[in-house]
Structure formats: C-alpha cells, structure tokens
Amino acid sequence: MATPKTIALDFDPALIPSGTLWLPRASLSACLRGVMVRSTVGAPLSDAQRLNHFPATPLCSLSWWFTGCSHMLEPSRPGGMAQLTDTRRPLAGRWVFGGPFTRPTSSWCPGPVHGMMVMFLPDALHALTGLEPARFTDQLVDAAGVLPPDWLAMCEQVQDAPDDAQRVDLLEDFLEPRWQACRPGLPLQAHRYGDWVTHLSQRAAVSGPGRSLRQLERRVKRWTGLPLRELRGMARSEQAFFDAVTAQVETGSIRWADIAADNGYADQSHLCRMSRRITGFSPEALLAGIEKEEAFWAYRIWM
Template sequence: MTQPRAALIAPSAGLAACVRAYISRSTLGADLQPLERLNYFPATPLCGMSWLSHGESYQLPTGDDDTAPQRLPRMVFFGPQSRPTVSRNPGPAEGFMLMLMPDALHALTGVDVGALVDRTLPLHQVLDADWCAMAEAVLQAGDDASRVRLIEAFIAPRWQAARQLGAVPVRSYEDWAQGLAVRAMASGVGQSLRQAERRIKAWTGQTLRQLQGRSRAEAVFFQARDAVAAGNVDWADLAAGSGYADQSHFCREARRVTGLSPEVLRRRMLEDESFWIYRIWG
C-alpha cells in the first residue's frame, strides 16, 4: 500500500500573475476508509479547470442544498466559490487542477466570471475548442510535469497578448486585491469609486469587499498554520492582529470560508486525510 499524495506546484515566473497554482492529488494504491475519500475545499475567489485521470468524483450538496450528489465529468470548469465545497471519490482516484486568477481568465477568454460564481460545469460548456483541445491533451498526459508543460505552452502566448497593464505576480490574495483596486481606478474613462467597483466585479465576479474578506481570511490561515506548527495557538491574538473586531467576528468569517470553527478546522487539518488541501496550500 502507498500513502495518498498531494502536491502544490508553482507556475513559471511569466505566468505568476495569471496562474495561482497547480494541484496534484492521487489516492491510487492507498488504503483509505470511505470518509477519508472526501475532499473538503474552502471558499475561494479563484476559478479554474480540473482533470480526473483515474477513478470517479462526485460533488456533494452542502448546507440547505438537498439535491443528489452530482457525478463530475473527467474535465470540468469551476468558477469562484462563495462557500466551502465537498467532493467524494468512491474509490482510488487521481486528479489535477489548474487554479486561475479570475481577472486573468476574463482577460484570456472574455468569459463572464460573474455568471460562473458557485458553478461547476463540463469544460466544453465554458471554454472554446482550442481550450478544450489543450485540456484533452492534459488529460492524456502521463505525469504532472507533462501536464504543466502542456498548459503553460498553451497559456503563455495568450497571456502575453492579453495581460493587463499593472498585473503583477500573485503572492497573496491581499496583494492581488490591492493591485486590482489600483488597476480598476486607472482603467477606462471614468475613475470614480463606483466605476472601479464595477470593473472589479466584471473582472472577478466578486466585489472588492468580498475579495478583501478572503484576503484577510487567507492571512489568518497562514498565521494559524504557523502557530499550530509551533504548538502555540491563540485565536484571540490572531483575530486582533488581523483586523477582526473580535474573536467572534473571526470565527464567523472562518465558518463562511471553511464551514468550520477555527479550532475544529485545526484538528481536522492535523487528523483528517480529507482536509489535505489545507495542509498543502501556501
């Protein structure tokens, strides 16, 4: 038996303002219990593409949604997610994900990102034939290095032609949100705050306030992860140091993004295989 594998792969420097990361996951050969075959994902402002090269995957209903689990095709597109999501692999599976900045996707394709918030769709329903042909080649590739090469060879020239003035490599959601605000104010004819907000919503499908909330939550997550590793977690101090009004405010935001309180999330990250994405994200 082998251990489940998960990896976060950085894009090349020339695509760092467009591609946030690649994610690879495999449970082939791993002896997992049914609950360990779940995959818990946080809410995210990102969008992207997902490939399933082996096995099956089902998107599970969350919250008050009482629909049946949805079997996902081998190639899907997902928009920004305003709430946490859960998927399930009934058996061994292997997959790969491309995480794109939503403003970059809009610049590359003209896709209305706002219409894709909280949606997961077959790839061909969102992207054109050239993108779908690239995706099919990625699905057939034999390893992660080949997948990255195929994606970057396709995106790099298009990004070179489409990239917006002022777009910079994304190191954190906070830097990205601030950069969007600057670009939105400098773009177009009108430079009022209302017009800048409209541009940000058109580029990302989300308001600047929503993006700033996600950036603050990400910053606290990284601080908390470091504190957990050091064995010294003080949620009240983390909340105060990150600009939350109080610990309750921080806990509400954590539940919106992850579905769990900070302390429960900490335990699940340490003990639960299905929270693998939280352990590798950085």
C-alpha cells in the same frame, strides 16, 4: 509566485501524501495561482477518507481526472457542511470548469482517483478567454460547453500526457504566449490574495473612464465575479490562517484574540464566524482536521 512559509504541524502519520502543489513559472505568476495534483491510487481509504473539503475561493478552476471520478455533495442543511450521507451529484463532462465560490464545498470520490486542478486568477481568465467569472459563481460546469476550441484541444493533450510533469508543461506552454499577448499593463502580484486584491484595485482605478468607488467596484466584479468587499474578506481570512499556523509551529499555541486583532477582525467571535463562512469550520476544528483527516488534504498542500 512566492511559496508560503514552510511549516510543520503534528500531522497524523497514517495520512497518505497530500499530493503536489505545482507553482507556475514566473511569467505566469499573475495568471495562475497554482496546480494541485492528488492521487489516492493504491491507498486503502474508507468512504469517509475519500471526502474532500475546499474553502470558498475567488479563483476559477479547470479540472481533469486521469483515474476515477468525483461527486459533489449537496448539504442537506442550507449553510451547513456536506456530510457523507448527503446527496451526491456526479460532475458533468470529462473536464470541469468552476467559477469563484462564495461558500465552502465538499466532494466525494467513489474509488481511487488521480486528478489535477488548475487554479486561475479570475481576472486573468477573463482576459484570456473573455468568459465572465460572474456567470459561473458557485458553479461547476462541463468545460466543453464554455471553453474556446483551442483550450479544449489543450485539455485533450493534457489528458493524454504520460505524467503530471508533462501535463503541467503542456498547460504552461499553451498559456504563456496567450497571457503575454493579453496581460494588463499594470503588473499584478499573486503571492497571496491580499497582494492580488490590492493590485486589482489599483488596476481597476486606472482602467477606462470613471474613477468613482462604484465604477471601480463594478470593474472588479466584472473581472472576478465577486464584490471587492468579498475579495478583501477572503484575503484577510487567508492571512489569518497562515498567521495561526505559524504561531502554532513557532510557539506551540495560538492566541486567537491576537490573530483576530492583527488581521482587522472586530474580535475573536468575528474571526470564528468568518472562518465558518469561508471553510465551514471553526479555526480550531479546521486546524485539527488538517492535522488528522484525509479530507483536508487541499489545505495541507498550501502549507
């Protein structure tokens, strides 16, 4: 998988290292988007600094905690971003499986934590396990209740491994033969959401009887859990995000109207509405958070 362009914003020097993004070996690039590892062990963080913000995403996830735990925050206002004072819901199970999310989410860690999140392309996960991503849209569930027995044995091995590098190796060694046995004939690209959605549409168009737009959209939703229109919106939002960050680094300023026009938005207001829908924040607030706040570590990893 191609690594996003290397960039550097004006990060607050007080921020702890964001964590590590492990990119999959080439043979798994159409199966995994990446593996995020985050450790706050030994870092003197306040309660507010233990927040974690995540965007809406078409990806499915599988998560481990090697130290500590995490609680989901439930927003008190529908459609709003969760606050530290909102209801906290402990995650169920030793390992947690997540489906695609149509809205941004936030979690909070009550203490030091060392965890790992594996991010699967939903159609690949469907091919590997038979799970229907649509069943798990906007949900985090106990992985032991949904994954096949051989997957749970792999989870146990990963849990017991001595370090992150060996954990990722165990995961990839488990997935590689299974993926080679079930991967689609039409190769998919996964450099960014836009590439993936384009190739997913092509695959849907040549898979099975029927070539109508409605039949294509039904196949895509079955494989991914989200409508094709939603996937395209997320792809466009991701590209706008990278374009804005690149403009900030290369020129020192961002012309939001140009970013909106270049990525197919009706106008700057349309871009701002979609940013809030997918991340919970305006574009300016999102970039400021990435530069200054611990809670945005997941965004920093992708940069």
